[in-house]
Structures are given as C-alpha cells and as structure tokens.
Amino acid sequence: MHMNLKDKTLWQRNAAAIGGMVLFAAGINFFIVPASLYNGGVLGISQIIRTLLIQVFPSLASGTDIAGIINFILNVPLFIVAYISIGKSFFSRTLVCLISQTIFLSIFPIPATPLVNDSLTASIMGGLLAGTGIGISLRSGGSSGGMDIVGMFFTKKYKNFSVGKVSLTVNAVVYGICAILFGIPTAVYSIIYSAVSTLMTDKAHTQNINTEVVIYTKEEPEAILDYIVNEFHRDATWWEARGGYTEETTYMIVTILSKYECVHLRRGLKNIDEHAFVVVKEGMHIGGKYEKHL
Template identity: 50%
Template sequence: MINTRIKNYGIILIGSFLFCAGLNWFIVPLGLYNGGTVGISQIIRTLLDINIGFDIAGILNFMLNIPLLMLAFVHFGRSLFFKTFFSIITQTIIFTYLPIPTQPIIEEYAVSCLMGGILAGAGVGITLRAGGSGGGLDILGLYLTKKSKDFSVGRFALIINAIIYSVCAILFELPVAIYSILYSMVYSMAIDKTHLQNINTSVMIFTKNKIICETILHELNRGVTYWKGVGGYTEVDTYVFYSVLSKYEVRILQENLKIQDPDAFVVVTEQDQVLGNFEIRL
C-alpha cells in the first residue's frame, strides 16, 4: 500500500514536470497561452509586466488554486486533495525555476504547438492516472457536474477557455489566440490518450466467486448487476456480473481478479457514450 502511494506521487511528480516543460520550453517562448487557471495566471503576469528574474505565473496559479483546493477537500475527499495539492506545489516550483529559453526551441509555431501540446497533455494525463489532478478549473467543473447531470467537465472547460482565448485576441494579436487554441486542441487530445478515466467500458465477468461483486461495489464504488448462469459445456453454475467502468478502473479490477479468481472470464467493450446515472470522475 505504501509502495503504491509512493509510486503514485512519483508519477505525479513526473507528470508535473512534463506539463511545465511543455509550456516553458515550447509555448511560453512564443508568447502563447494555456487554458484554465494557468492561462489566467499567464495573462495576469503579462499585464503586470513584473520582471523579478523568474516567471511569476506559477505563483499566481497557486494562489488561484487555493479556493479550488478547499472545494476538492470538502467534496472529493482527502486522497484527491493531497495528490492535487502535491501536484500544484510541484508545478509552482517547476514553473518558477525551470528555465524558459530566450529564443524558441522551434521557431515554427505549429510544430511548437504540437510538441508543447503532446508534452503538457501527456503530463496531465499521467497525473490523472495516478489519482491526482493538476487542480485548476477541472475541480470546479467536476463539482458543477455533480450538481447537474446536464453539465460536463469538458463543456465547462470549453466555455472558460473560449473566454480566455477571446481575451487573448483582444489584448494581444489575433495569431496569439489562434495558435493558443491549436495548442489547446493538441493538449486535450494528448490528455484523452493518456488518461484512462476518459474511456468508459462495459465489463462482463463470468466467475464462480461472488466476492467480485463486493470489489465492484465497495472498492470501485460502481454499480453492478449479476445473474446466475450455467456453463454450456461444463454445466457448472456460474455468476455473470455486468458493470460500466472506466479503463483505469478495469485495471484495478483485473488486479483483484488475479487474486480472487484467476480463472474468471472477462469481456471488456469500449463505449462511445454512457447515459443515465453514471458518475464522471477525474
């Protein structure tokens, strides 16, 4: 258990570095902007025009995240809070001290957006896979999603980022907003490819061990339906369990099955859409 926690915090540290590196090495040198609280922090930093030897965007981002961290602690539990707090602290330190090139590493804007988006998005994705979060408006979006089933984290992020990039277009040059949007698109796709919680699956499990039901209900906190069946060849009684899980949760289930019933037969099918009372998680 302790080794798993240490591993998760190590993954979050790596994810934070990749996110900050993607921004500081490829996006900031071109004068482009991230979305969310980081983007808001970057705009404030630019408007303040304070030169104290390091980028204050990381510190501003930390300050904006304080009320959101409190929201995470109250509504999403200590585990997410501490991992998110650790992620934001490491991001603040790395943002502040990771050198920003005086000249762009890649002068071609589109290529820089591609590289920065892949690097930053992968960093956020693996942070989420470790059970953490980069904080920011995702927490607020998740909270609003719990309050209203018609709301979604993605929709909320889209609205906020549209406002941020509209501000960029007004305050700065239009190409700044356009290339920032391009970066944001690549960044979002990279997150989706690395964050398994974004991929929902239907799972059917054929097993003789009913304890699998307890694992799904109490460890994964997901609903499950089961019925009794009979093997067509063996004519032996068996249980059939059906549940909808994220790909991340399927991995946890597989680890439990190795212990509880190594002979269980599992069918996993990716779903394009899940309607009804299905909780969206980070």
C-alpha cells in the same frame, strides 16, 4: 503490512502526479512560452497578468518566471472547492501537484530562442506534453488545479461531462482576451495548443472512460461480487449460464466501471479466479444513477 501497502500506493500516486507536472511544465516552458503562446484556464490568466506586469515593470522579465507564483495565488479559492466538494485525498494530491507545478515552472529554463521554428509545431508539441501531464495527474487522483478542479467537480456531478469540456469553455474567454491584447495569430495558435492538450487530457484520464465488464467464471460468483462491491463500491448483476461447447454450468457477472477501475479489477480477479474470462467494452453511454469515482 496493510499500512505499508497503503503507504506505498500513496507514494506511487504522488510520484505519478509529480511526474505529470514535470511533463506539463516542460510543455509550457519549452514550447508554449518561447512561442509567445498562452495556456488556458487559470494559468493562462496568470500568464496574461505576468505579461502585463512585465510591460509596466520590465525588471520582472529577468529571473524566475512569476506566472507560476501568480497561478498558485489564484488557485487558493479553488482549493476550498476541492476540499469541500471533491474529497480530501484529491485536495492533498492537488496541493502536491500545484506546488510541484509552481516549482517546475520556476526552475525549468525558458529557451532564449524557440526550440522549433514555427508556432504551429510549438502548439502541437506543447499540447502533447502538457495535456498528457495533466491527464497523468488526474489519473493519480490529483490535478494541476485551476479549471481541472472545476472540471472534476462537474464531472462528478454530471454523468456525460468530461474534464476537458469546462477547460474549453473557459479557454474561449481567455483566448478572446489574448486576441484583443496580443493579436489574432497568438490566439489562434494558443487555441490549437488548447485543443491538443484537451484531447490528450481526456485520453490519459482513464477515470473518465466508462467500460462495461462481463466476467465469466465457473467458480462461485459471490467472491467476485463481494470484491466489486467492497473494492469499487459498484453494484453488479449475475446469473447462471451454460457453455455452448462444454455445456458446463458457468456464471456471468456484469458491471460498469471506469477504465481506471477495470485495470485494478483484472489484478484482483487473479487472486479470486485466475481462469475467469473477462470481456471489456469501452465508451459506454450510461443513463440513470451512476456516480463517477474521481
């Protein structure tokens, strides 16, 4: 039964990761590419290489968009980083994401005429879809590769780092190249797309949001403490208290989890103490030793 549940969870995560890549590819092919805008990071570099190759070899413009294939090739060194520094499960789901991303970028048709009439709308719509897709993939334990891998590496290493910050830094270089090669307007609207996409990524990536969790229970707290330590590999502090109205003995348990972990905590508490009262405060600034679980 345990293995079946584990396999089911694995399939659910892979399905979510692939679904995220569907949104990402839709945002790129339906809005960004028709508006002649560019993604950031490694995919943006791949799109620039694609454009330059088409200028030299016009025949490449027909048929499958080769940007996804170039992106896959450029991601190979980063896969080594993901495997060594972040973890095997992240590596495997990132591989699933990148393969599915390459397939969707190749099969999703690029409209001959843009779906929207202005570049601003295209950049916002593309950013909403693509950023949400990346965030969902990160939440499932994988990523679309590229700067997401670098971002996850630094997020794991530094407490106050977010996945989007690395992307913004690298994108500044990519869009500087776009400004030189394709003009200032292209770079400006691509930057708007990148900003919207980064915002949506950090909002959807709930593992990047710290929460303080306070649990009030009248049962013995050891079972809840064991669950927090064994399930999330987190520490917790508890003490005995007394209710102000009932004057009954109660127990308070305090721990710090990610918003993603907090969802699973609520589910687990139902099996331990369904009457437990839980208070959650998001966006905590944490000092000292605290490892992000990505």
